[in-house]
Amino acid sequence: MELTTPEPIHVECKRFSSVLSLIGDKWTVMIVLTLTERPRRFNDIKRTIGGISQQMLARTLRALERDGMVARTVHPTVPPQVEYALTALGRSLADPIRELGFWAGTNIAEIESNRLAFDEARDSLAA
Numbered sequence: 001m002e003l004t005t006p007e008p009i010h011v012e013c014k015r016f017s018s019v020l021s022l023i024g025d026k027w028t029v030m031i032v033l034t035l036t037e038r039p040r041r042f043n044d045i046k047r048t049i050g051g052i053s054q055q056m057l058a059r060t061l062r063a064l065e066r067d068g069m070v071a072r073t074v075h076p077t078v079p080p081q082v083e084y085a086l087t088a089l090g091r092s093l094a095d096p097i098r099e100l101g102f103w104a105g106t107n108i109a110e111i112e113s114n115r116l117a118f119d120e121a122r123d124s125l126a127a
Helices: 009-023 026-037 042-049 054-066 088-126
Strands: 070-075 081-086
Touching: 009 026, 026 042, 026 054, 026 081, 026 088, 042 054, 042 081, 054 070, 081 088
Parallel strands: none
Antiparallel strands: 070 081
């Protein structure tokens, strides 16, 4: 039996970082949660999320499509209608995102309190 050497840790970190940066992006999170309800057209996603630019929405949808988390369907109408839907891979991301949201909601008060205490301590040292 031949022993294989695992990839160096920096190689694995680099592979994971590209995926983690996409799924850790606030727009990705909001798009995935929006699409869990049903497939949607571009402007419907934009209105539902609010605050996202057309360029950022297009860029994020393209990245999600490239990674296989979103499927883009062009309907043969005049003008063409484009609909976006989560794939099975994208749907599998929705539950962990909801769990992170639950964790954030549960701990936001403590985090804000810690930030305030930290900032006050830092400011008192600077004075």
